[in-house]
Amino acid sequence: MDDCPVQGDQGTRDYARRQPGTCSRTDGERAWAAYAEEYGTGQSLDRLCARGGFSRGEMDMYAPGWVDTMPRPKVRFLYQGSLRGSGISAWVPRNSLDDAYRLTEEVAHAIGWGLYLDRPGKIHELRGHRGRGSAEYRSYERADEVEGRGVRFAKGGWTIVNFFDRSGGDSRYGMHSMFALEGDWTIEEVVTHAREVMPPTFWQTRTFTLDIQDV
Numbered sequence: 650m651d652d653c654p655v656q657g658d659q660g661t662r663d664y665a666r667r668q669p670g671t672c673s674r675t676d677g678e679r680a681w682a683a684y685a686e687e688y689g690t691g692q693s694l695d696r697l698c699a700r701g702g703f704s705r706g707e708m709d710m711y712a713p714g715w716v717d718t719m720p721r722p723k724v725r726f727l728y729q730g731s732l733r734g735s736g737i738s739a740w741v742p743r744n745s746l747d748d749a750y751r752l753t754e755e756v757a758h759a760i761g762w763g764l765y766l767d768r769p770g771k772i773h774e775l776r777g778h779r780g781r782g783s784a785e786y787r788s789y790e791r792a793d794e795v796e797g798r799g800v801r802f803a804k805g806g807w808t809i810v811n812f813f814d815r816s817g818g819d820s821r822y823g824m825h826s827m828f829a830l831e832g833d834w835t836i837e838e839v840v841t842h843a844r845e846v847m848p849p850t851f852w853q854t855r856t857f858t859l860d861i862q863d864v
Contacts, residue, residue, distance in 0.1 A: 651673075651674055652671040652672065652673060652674060652677075653671060653672050653673070653674060653676075653677030653694070653698045653702050653703075654669060654670075654671055654698055654701055654702035655669060655670045655671055655672050655702050655703060655704070655705055655708055656669055656701045656702055656703065656704045656705070657669045657670075657704070657705060658704055658705045658706050669701075669848065669849075670705070670743045672702075672703075672708060672712070672715050672718075673715075673718055675718070676708070676712045676715040676718055677694055677698065677702070677703075677712075678694060679711070679712040679715075680703050680707065680708055680711035680712035680715070681693075681694040681697065681711075683710075683711040683712065684697075684703070684707070684711050716743070724830060724831045724832055724842070725741075725745065725747060725752065725830075725831040726741065726742060726745070726828070726829065726830050726831070726842060726843070726846055727739065727740075727741055727747075727749065727752045727753060727756055727827075727828075727829040728740040728741070728826070728827065728828060728829075728843070728847065729753065729826070729827040729829075730814055730817055730824070730825060730826035730827060731814065731815075731817030731818055731819040731824050731826070732817050732818070732851070739752070739753045742846045756805075756807055756829045758805075759804070759805030759806055759807050760804045760805045760807060760809060761804070761805070794813045794822050794823070795813060795860070796812075796813050796814055796815055796816065796857040797812055797813065797814070797855075797857040797858050797859045797860050798812060798813055798860045798861075799811050799812025799813060799825070799859070799860070799861050799862075800812075800861065800862055800863070800864045801835075801836045801839065801861050801862070801863050801864070802863070802864050803833045803834075806831060806832070807829050807830065807831055807832075808829070808830050808831075808832060808833055808834040808839055809827060809828070809829050810827070810828045810830075810836060810839045810840065810843075810861055811825060811826070811827040811828075812825060812826055812827075812859060812860075812861060813825050814826040814855065816854045816855050816856070816857070817851075817854065828840070828842075828843045830842055830843075836861045836863070840859060840861075
């Protein structure tokens, strides 16, 4: 086993810390050695890993600095959408050096959407159509908000894939998910990267088919 699983800390309001992750085998062994000194060797590291591993808090306590030893992503990635509960939140991979909200601001400025990255309907404005108050926009909201339907475009050094998504705990119309990957990438490349870095629970709750169009 090259990596060891790490359980999320469910007692915190910090979304990133609530998510499960991984640590290197070396750091897992370091944490287990400190744990064993306190609680004995009744459970091997492999047994602990099979049961989900240490929590993030336990890793911080038993193997300080474990996060810093994980390899950094080669390209930066940002997610915006409904991850748990209501509303839109921002998320970056656990081993990213970027703060999610600072990166949101950077991406928003790069693609020219202000500080809020809007849903796929915003593409109507980018393409010269009328805005939110028009009958056309209201019709678009209801008729075209099919989960998985969205757009891909590259601008300002980022590739954006944005699609309607009401499967993240907020079923209101207008909810969406957005992947931002630094560089110029195809739809397939962005989605593949998102599948690799997003928490497994994200994809387990998305049973719809993605229908992404280049704009």
